[in-house]
């Protein structure tokens with residue numbers, strides 16, 4: 001599997017398997033199927049409420065731990081000022097226990113909300129102590145990312161953000177590259193919004209290669225050096241989404257996909273006060 005090298009030298013598979021919105025009771029079977037299909041990179045989060053099922057699938061697979069790349073995410077901590085670092089460490093230990101692992105490969109701050117500076121300071125310690133081989137963030141706009149970098153010791157290895165043909169994040173990616181932060185796409189298919197799977201431009205490119213629209217989208221992201229973590233509960237789609245390394249999009253095809261960018265989120269804006277308050281109200285761990 002092709003990898004990217006993170007800013008601390010850790011190798012991260014460029015393609016993995018995401019488990020957001022897979023119900024807890026279906027997650028173990030889905031992850032077992034994904035591992036059987038050949039995925040070795042898994043993306044979960046405390047807030048997905050399915051870490052234990054991911055851990056059970058890892059255990060059942062018998063795959064050696066060092067062959068896997070496992071990411072999980074810290075949900076917003078709510079302790080009064082002064083306790084957030086301790087609470088972050090406790091939340092991390094809870095995630096490890098649910099996953100049944102001694103360490104994760106990547107630990108991310110899930111949302112740029114709350115006292116994430118204290119969370120980051122605890123995560124720097126977790127990283128130094130070997131609990132997480134790399135640490136990073138998710139959903140950070142460039143201004144928040146730069147501020148976090150400028151006021152801390154460890155530069156986030158990754159920023160996992162909404163990235164797909166309708167919200168391409170080219171400017172954000174350029175800034176992240178300058179700052180040594182790897183871009184990772186969430187929602188590579190925009191969860192099917194905007195009729196992505198029947199989009200005429202993507203469909204015609206797919207036809208030209210004898211591939212599916214999903215494969216073209218993943219290939220387009222990989223050619224842009226974006227890490228991808230598509231989600232599917234269907235084994236045939238899991239296999240299809242892995243099979244994207246035997247064709248190359250031309251410059252002209254990359255250009256036609258570039259023209260699909262709307263420059264805005266299809267989900268929600270992390271700067272919208274209502275959404276900020278709604279996310280901040282969720283409590284986990």
Ligand SMILES: NC(=O)c1ccc[n+]([C@@H]2O[C@H](COP(=O)([O-])OP(=O)(O)OC[C@H]3O[C@@H](n4cnc5c(N)ncnc54)[C@H](OP(=O)(O)O)[C@@H]3O)[C@@H](O)[C@H]2O)c1
Pocket residue numbers: 017018019020021043044110138139160161185186187188189190191192197212214215229230231232233234237240241
């Ligand atoms: N950090 C964050 O805030 C954040 C937010 C969202 C997601 N994520 C991560 O990113 C991962 C991926 O994003 P996502 O799950 O939101 O959405 P996604 O991967 O863009 O889309 C998943 C949808 O596409 C369908 N699908 C998958 N492969 C397909 C194929 N080959 N052909 C047709 N349809 C296909 C799936 O249906 P079936 O399952 O029925 O196949 C599902 O409905 C998540 O699982 C999670 O790990 C992170």
